[in-house]
Every structure is written in structure tokens, then in C-alpha cells.
Amino acid sequence: MEPRPWPEDGATEIEKALLRAGRAEVPRKGADLRILAMIHGSAPPTIKPVTLTRGVKVGLIAIVAGGAALVGYQLSRPHPVPPSELSARAVVPEPVPPVLAFAEGRAPGKAALPAEVSERQEATREDEPPAVPDEGNARGRRTAATARTREAPQPQSDIHSLGEETKALDRAREALNAHRPSEVMRLLDAYRRRFPQGRLRPEAMILRLAALVQAGRHQAADALASQLLSDEAYVPYEPRIQSLLREVKP
Amino acid sequence: MDASQTAAPALPDAEPDRRVAAMVANHHGQVWRSLRRLGLSECDADDASQQVFLVAHRRLADIAPETEQAFLLQTALRVAAEFRRSLKRRREDDHEDLPVLVDTAASPEELADRRKARTVLDRALEAMPMDLRQVLVLFDLEELTTAEVSNVLHVPKGTVASRLRRAREVFRETVSHMTTPRSPQFGAGGKP
Numbered sequence: 098m099e100p101r102p103w104p105e106d107g108a109t110e111i112e113k114a115l116l117r118a119g120r121a122e123v124p125r126k127g128a129d130l131r132i133l134a135m136i137h138g139s140a141p142p143t144i145k146p147v148t149l150t151r152g153v154k155v156g157l158i159a160i161v162a163g164g165a166a167l168v169g170y171q172l173s174r175p176h177p178v179p180p181s182e183l184s185a186r187a188v189v190p191e192p193v194p195p196v197l198a199f200a201e202g203r204a205p206g207k208a209a210l211p212a213e214v215s216e217r218q219e220a221t222r223e224d225e226p227p228a229v230p231d232e233g234n235a236r237g238r239r240t241a242a243t244a245r246t247r248e249a250p251q252p253q254s255d256i257h258s259l260g261e262e263t264k265a266l267d268r269a270r271e272a273l274n275a276h277r278p279s280e281v282m283r284l285l286d287a288y289r290r291r292f293p294q295g296r297l298r299p300e301a302m303i304l305r306l307a308a309l310v311q312a313g314r315h316q317a318a319d320a321l322a323s324q325l326l327s328d329e330a331y332v333p334y335e336p337r338i339q340s341l342l343r344e345v346k347p
Numbered sequence: 348m349d350a351s352q353t354a355a356p357a358l359p360d361a362e363p364d365r366r367v368a369a370m371v372a373n374h375h376g377q378v379w380r381s382l383r384r385l386g387l388s389e390c391d392a393d394d395a396s397q398q399v400f401l402v403a404h405r406r407l408a409d410i411a412p413e414t415e416q417a418f419l420l421q422t423a424l425r426v427a428a429e430f431r432r433s434l435k436r437r438r439e440d441d442h443e444d445l446p447v448l449v450d451t452a453a454s455p456e457e458l459a460d461r462r463k464a465r466t467v468l469d470r471a472l473e474a475m476p477m478d479l480r481q482v483l484v485l486f487d488l489e490e491l492t493t494a495e496v497s498n499v500l501h502v503p504k505g506t507v508a509s510r511l512r513r514a515r516e517v518f519r520e521t522v523s524h525m526t527t528p529r530s531p532q533f534g535a536g537g538k539p
Contacts, residue, residue, distance in 0.1 A: 100511050103487045111526055115471070118464035119488045124379040125393065129371045132397050136367060136404045233510065296364060300372065333369025 124130065126274055127267040134263040262288070262297045269304050278312035281305070303334055306341050315345045367404050370415055372539070374518035377489055378415070378423045384472055384484040385427040391434070395426045398401040402426075417498045420491075424481060424499070486511050 103116060269284040285305050288295065295301065302325060309318035320343050325331040331338065377398050382392040399422045403410065410418045432467070472480050485496045493511075497504045 099493050100508050102490065103515060109519075112522060115464050115468040115522065116487060118461040119380070120470050121461060122380055122383060122465060123376055124396070125389070128379070128393055129375045129397065131393075132375065132400050133368055134372050135397050136401060137364070157350060190446075228374060297368070299365065303372070330365065333366060334372060336373055341457070 127263070130263040130266055130270075130297070130300070133300075136257050137259045137296070166201055258292065259296055260291050262295045265291065266297055266300055266304065267310075269301070273304060273307055273311065276311060278308040281308035281311075299331060299334060302331070303337055303341075306338065310341050310344050318342075318345050351532060363404070363407050366407060367400065370419065371400055374416055374419050378419050381420060381423050381484055381489055382427050382430075384469070384488055385424065385431075385480065386469070386473060387427055387430055391430050395423070395430050398426050399423050413500075416421065417495065420485065420489075420499045428477075467522070467525060471518055474521045475514060475517050479510055479517055482507055483514040483518060487515070526530040 103112070108116070124317075265284065265288045269281050269288065272278075272280040272284060281304060285301055285308070288301055292298075302321075306318055306321050306325065309315075309321060319342070322338050325338055328336065374395060379392050380394045382395045382399075383389070384402070386396055399419055402422050403415075403419055406418075472484070475483070481500060482496060485491045485499060486493070491499070493504045493507045496507045502510075
């Protein structure tokens with residue numbers, strides 16, 4: 098016979114209070130994002146400071162000094178390519194093969210939306226949640242709107258940007274915890290612009306849903322939740338989405 | 348070589364990343380709380396959680412989706428045991444940092460203060476044998492079913508039920524001892 102949960106099984110008031118307190122404890126804000134960042138190698142786990150021996154210190158200083166000298170030498174040499182062309186090269190993104198869009202769980206057709214359509218979808222309206230693919234559909238946008246890309250370079254979503262993504266979502270989560278849903282939306286819009294292919298897009302979407310619930314925009318939250326639940330990429334997040342939906346439809 | 352061939356290595360990476368992110372989203376709170384109730388401080392629980400999910404990430408291919416929770420909690424129990432052993436060796440008992448508050452009786456009203464209540468809870472759990480403590484934490488605090496606890500601990504369901512019964516008895520006795528007013532003539536630390 099399955100034992101009954103304790104509070105229903107004759108616990109005293111003090112025991113109930115203790116159990117409630119134990120269940121209510123939650124990890125620190127952003128701890129989950131730090132775990133993800135650590136797993137992906139962009140942020141080390143909380144580590145103790147390493148004491149360097151004198152020899153190691155001298156070696157490090159020599160390496161840094163040598164590197165600086167090399168950079169100085171390279172900069173002082175006449176450059177065969179005009180600097181304007183160089184900077185343009187630096188910001189023009191590489192074309193993204195359709196298979197990569199597929200790997201991210203997005204239909205190539207969606208990724209190849211014309212720039213104006215993507216822009217219209219991207220615009221966050223007060224009464225309507227954004228379309229699900231918006232957090233990362235800028236691949237198509239990048240090829241279609243190179244000029245805008247030159248003005249505002251879009252960083253590649255690689256291992257090095259994950260720490261920055263974590264920080265960006267940390268700020269959004271802090272705003273959510275402080276019950277400032279409109280600020281959460283603003284931060285998430287900024288996140289989407291900065292990391293169109295961010296690895297933490299699903300997390301950003303869940304935060305957006307939570308912000309809509311918190312703002313009392315239940316219709317929009319319901320619509321967004323439906324979109325997320327119909328997207329295969331969000332299947333693992335179903336328990337969380339359902340839990341947020343319960344707040345909308347008690 | 349065409350573009351799709353160039354990008355081919357990215358394919359296997361996308362799905363594990365997403366799966367790990369979902370595991371963290373769905374189970375981090377439970378793993379972290381279990382680590383706390385198994386005797387780790389907040390900071391150690393943060394570190395231990397990282398280890399738990401790092402192990403899960405490395406062994407992702409071996410974890411069936413329906414056993415994710417059990418795998419994570421099993422790993423959490425093992426990691427918690429390692430942390431506790433390490434703490435013992437370093438003589439850095441977390442509870443030395445906790446405020447001393449159980450010398451005097453605590454009423455239900457006082458226990459409404461959750462932080463204080465958690466300290467009492469942790470002290471009561473600390474007084475329990477580990478096998479009983481694990482069952483109490485998983486069943487009564489994390490609200491797993493008997494079958495789920497049985498999967499995590501690799502013991503029969505009957506054993507889970509009997510351990511749970513004993514665990515509640517021990518817990519009740521400890522809490523009662525900690526919260527019962529003592530006779531003033533023996534002072535705060537004396538036995539009645």
C-alpha cells in the first residue's frame with residue numbers, strides 16, 4: 098500500500114511547517130543558467146583561486162609581454178588591405194547552410210523568410226505573443242539584410258557567446274523575480290536582437306511566457322503557450338509550460 | 348565540398364544541448380533541494396548540482412528520457428555523499444556557520460520564519476541515519492512516489508515504505524526533542 102504524504106497523515110503543525118519550509122527552498126537566481134554555461138565550457142564551475150608559483154608567474158608575464166610585442170609589430174606593418182574593407186569583412190556573416198537550420202530544429206523555409214516578414218514577426222506587440230521561431234530565425238535575415246548587419250554585427254552563437262547569453266537571461270530573470278514584466282520583455286527583445294541564434298532561446302521563450310503570465314496578459318500567454326506546445330523543440334519544456342499555464346487557468 | 352557537408356558535424360550537438368537544457372530546466376530545483384536536505388550548504392549544493400548535471404551531460408546517451416529524474420537523483424545522492432566525506436576530512440562542517448537556535452523551544456509561529464524552520468529541519472535530518480534520511484527527503488519533501496523512490500535507491504517498494512515509517516518516527520522524535528521547552532532549572536543546554 099502506497100504510504101500517504103505526511104501532511105495528510107497526522108503531522109503536527111511544527112512538522113508541517115518544517116516540511117513546507119523544506120519544499121519552498123529554491124536555488125539561487127540564475128544557478129540553472131550557470132550550470133548550462135559550465136557544461137558548455139564557457140564558464141568554469143565555481144573554483145578556488147589557484148596559487149601560482151613564482152616560476153609560473155614569470156612565465157605568464159613573459160608570454161603576455163611577447164604577445165603584446167608581436168601584436169605591436171603586426172600593427173606597425175603596412176597593411177595590404179584597406180582598413181575599411183577589413184572592417185566590412187569582419188562583420189559580414191558567413192552564409193548559413195540549410196542543414197544547420199535543420200539541426201536547430203527549424204524548417205529551412207522559416208529561416209529563409211524575407212527580411213520585412215521577419216521584421217514584422219519580430220516586432221513585439223502588446224496584445225500578441227511573438228511567433229515561436231523568432232528567437233532564432235535571423236539566419237535568413239542575415240543573408241537578406243547584409244547592410245543592417247554591417248551596422249550592428251550579430252555575434253555567432255558559439256561556445257564563447259554562451260556566457261554572455263547567460264548574463265543576458267540572468268538579468269531578465271532578475272527582472273521577473275522583481276515582478277517587472279515589462280522590463281523582462283525589453284530585456285528579452287534585446288537578447289533576441291543580440292543572439293538571434295542563441296543556444297538558450299528556449300529558456301528565453303519560457304521567460305517570456307512567465308513574464309506574460311506575470312503581467313496578467315493571459316490571452317497572449319495562452320497563445321504563446323499553445324505555440325510552444327505545438328513546437329517539437331519545446332516538448333522537453335512541457336511540464337514547465339503547463340505549470341505556467343495553470344497560473345493562467347487556475 | 349558543399350555547405351551541408353561542412354556543417355554536418357553540428358548535427359549531433361544540437362539535440363544533446365537542448366536535452367541537457369531541458370533537464371536542467373525541469374529538474375534543477377529538485378536536485379538542488381535534495382542536495383541541501385542531504386546536508387550540503389547552499390554553496391556546496393550549487394557546486395554539487397553542477398557536478399550532477401555535468402555527469403548527466405557526459406552520460407546522456409545512456410540515460411533513457413523516462414529515467415532522467417531517477418538518474419539525476421541517484422547521482423545527487425552519490426555526489427552528496429562525496430561532498431560530505433570531503434567536508435568531514437576538511438573539518439569544515441557547514442553547520443558550524445548556522446545560527447544556534449534550537450537551545451530554546453520553537454513554537455509553530457516562530458517556525459513560520461522559513462529560514463529558521465529550514466535550519467531546524469536540517470538539524471533534525473542530520474540526526475537521522477542516511478538510509479532513512481534519503482527516503483524521507485525523496486518521499487516527503489520532494490514528493491516522489493514509492494515506486495520512484497524505489498527506482499532511485501534500488502530497493503524494493505516494501506523497503507521504502509518501512510524505511511519511511513521509521514524515518515518519520517525518528518524525525519518526529521528529534522523535532523519534538525528540539526522544540527519541547529526545557530525546564531529552566533537545568534538551563535538552556537540541560538536535559539529535563
